[in-house]
Amino acid sequence: MIELVDLTVTFGGxxxxxxxxxxxxxxxxxxxxxxxxGKTTTMNVISGFLKCSGHIxxxxxxxxxxxxxxxxxxxxxxxxxREQIADDLSILDNLKVILDVTxxxxxxxxxxxEQALEATGLAPRAxxxxxxxxxxxxxxxxxxxxxxxxPKIVMFDEPGGGLSREEAARLGDLILKVPEITGATTLxxxxxxxxxxxxCAETLVLDFGKRIAFGETAAVLGDPKxxxxxxxxxxxxS
Ligand SMILES: Nc1ncnc2c1ncn2[C@@H]1O[C@H](COP(=O)(O)OP(=O)(O)O)[C@@H](O)[C@H]1O
Ligand SMILES: [Mg+2]
Numbered sequence: 591m592i593e594l595v596d597l598t599v600t601f602g603g604x605x606x607x608x609x610x611x612x613x614x615x616x617x618x619x620x621x622x623x624x625x626x627x628g629k630t631t632t633m634n635v636i637s638g639f640l641k642c643s644g645h646i647x648x649x650x651x652x653x654x655x656x657x658x659x660x661x662x663x664x665x666x667x668x669x670x671x672r673e674q675i676a677d678d679l680s681i682l683d684n685l686k687v688i689l690d691v692t693x694x695x696x697x698x699x700x701x702x703x704e705q706a707l708e709a710t711g712l713a714p715r716a717x718x719x720x721x722x723x724x725x726x727x728x729x730x731x732x733x734x735x736x737x738x739x740x741p742k743i744v745m746f747d748e749p750g751g752g753l754s755r756e757e758a759a760r761l762g763d764l765i766l767k768v769p770e771i772t773g774a775t776t777l778x779x780x781x782x783x784x785x786x787x788x789x790c791a792e793t794l795v796l797d798f799g800k801r802i803a804f805g806e807t808a809a810v811l812g813d814p815k816x817x818x819x820x821x822x823x824x825x826x827x828s
Contacts, residue, residue, distance in 0.1 A: 591615050592636075592743060592775050596644040599631055599799075606631040607642065608799040617769030618776045620790030620807060622783065624819060627796040629779045630671070633745050636777075637661060637668055648742055648775070662691050665742030665774070669732040669749060677721030681712050681731055684720055685738050692739030699738075706737035709771055710764065726757045733764055741774040750782045758782060762789045783820075787811055795819065 592614040599607040607628045621629050634640040638658030646654035656664060667688070675684050685706060689699040707713040710730045720731060729749060736744045746765060750758035762785050768776045780786055786793060786807065793810045795803040797819040803810045810816060 591647075591649050592619075592777070593647040593650075594632070594636075594644070595647070597632070597635055597642050597646070598644060599628075599635060599640055599642045605799050607635065607796075609644075610794075610796065610799070610801045611644075612794045612801065612804045614775060614777065614792055614794075616775075616791035618766060618778065618789050618791060620786040620793035621777060621779045621796065622781070622786055622793060623796035623802075626798075628799040629796060630747055631799075632796070633668060633747055633777070633779065636743065636745065637666060662688065662739075663693065665692075665740060666745075667736035667739075667741045667743070667774070668745040669729075669736060669747060671747050671751060673728045673732045675720045675728060675731050675735070678719065680717045680719055681723075681734070682707070682716040684731055685734055688735050688739050694740065702738045702740075705771070706734040709737060709767065710734045725752050726761075729753065729757075729761060730764075733761070733768070736768065736774075737772055741772050743777070744768050744772065744774045745777045745779075747779045748781065749778065750780055750785050758785060765789055783811065 594610060594612050597607050597610045621632060623629055635642045636646055638661045645652060682703060685703045707716050710733055712730055712734055749761050765778060766789050768774060778790055790807050793807040795810055795816050802815050802819060803813045
């Protein structure tokens with residue numbers, strides 16, 4: 591369970607998040623909203639990259655005050671809108687970057703990496719340099735990095751961006767497995783409403799930094815306020 595309580599973030603005169611609260615109780619949950627709504631800011635706050643007022647709790651444990659560098663060890667993983675993988679490292683070594691800072695013994699970490707490579711289909715290419723991979727394969731490495739080191743919260747920021755529909759669908763299937771493989775509560779940001787409605791049980795909708803809807807995904811997507819916020823946006827971004 592991830593509990594966001596009264597999150598507020600301001601940049602100069604801009605209120606990027608305005609008193610946002612939501613309790614995500616399902617294995618895979620969504621965050622949607624038009625461009626500039628505050629979705630990435632929400633992830634940055636959960637990651638500890640941005641200071642905010644309010645609380646962030648995971649199963650009643652307050653993590654909102656942990657420094658960002660401690661949150662990886664604690665169990666936080668995320669993908670970025672542009673993948674943050676190292677081109678001059680192999681796929682396996684990109685996973686070791688995470689495993690180096692997370693708890694556990696050598697054998698357990700090796701098994702963990704193997705499981706992540708198997709789950710993402712990257713095992714045969716474990717020693718390929720990341721710089722040789724295409725966009726979809728890079729995205730798979732991003733997912734594999736989120737699977738290792740016993741994560742508790744895994745977040746994906748627009749995982750389907752720049753992918754074909756078929757690739758986005760395959761990535762969606764993989765994201766659905768993240769909680770099964772790791773036990774982590776998973777949050778997905780995307781403009782692709784089809785993807786969100788297929789894989790996310792509960793969804794938070796933001797607009798201009800405010801929560802405009804939250805709850806079971808189908809109900810939220812049918813909400814007239816949500817439809818109004820999306821008018822004209824969906825064609826541009828999906
Ligand atoms: N580092 C920053 N400095 C100033 N303004 C920012 C910064 N990051 C985001 N913002 C502003 O905060 C608002 C929310 O941005 P963001 O969370 O990136 O939106 P989304 O991911 O939903 O498209 C936007 O108005 C954006 O311009
Ligand atoms: Mg964003």
